[in-house]
Amino acid sequence: MFQQVNDYFSDIYFNLHPVQKINLSHQHVRILQIIHKREYVMIRDVATHLSISHNTASDHVKKLVDNGWLVKERSVEDQRKVYLTLTDDGLSLLRNHTELDKAKLKEVIGQMTQEEQEHVISALKLLSERSR
Structure with a gap:
């Protein structure tokens, strides 16, 4: 089951991701995510979350x-x-690197029945809530 979830997640992102306007390292995306998802983030929090040194986190943040x-x-x-x-600009960049392309997503969701759409939302909501 775990591999199926990973495979489906990977397929969805591969097929529906937006074109990247600015190249950004995976580490930088993760730092932007940490700051976006949490309150009162300091460099030491970034270092701890990513299991990197304070100096490395500081360089990335700079x-x-x-x-x-x-x-x-x-x-x-x-x-x-x-x-x-x-x-x-940072929030816009983060969204471009982590969210699905709205037009592609709208097209796919538009092919679903109302019931299928509700199932998708329900499943994603449950997975999101349990992952916290």
């Missing part, structure tokens, strides 16, 4: 900041803490 996809913001409560936040 590249993302330099490209205008992330900003660093010092905490008002504790000036020692620096939080990472996606810019609008």
Whole structure:
């Protein structure tokens, strides 16, 4: 069953992914995802989540900041803490690299009955909720 889920997920992404406008490393995509999915993310959180050194995480973050996809913001409560936040361009880039192409998805979903659409949503929602 596990291999089937992986195979279907891989097929869906392969067939429905958007054209990448900007080349971005897998590590950079994951960093953008961490910052998008969690609150109050600092470089040490990125390092811990990716099992990399603080220096390596810092280098990756610097590249993302330099490209205008992330900003660093010092905490008002504790000036020692620096939080990472996606810019609008960073969020757009993340979506382009992680979401399915809306037009392709609309075409595929349009071929399904209402009942099939509800089954798809139900299954994906369940998988999403249990993965947290």
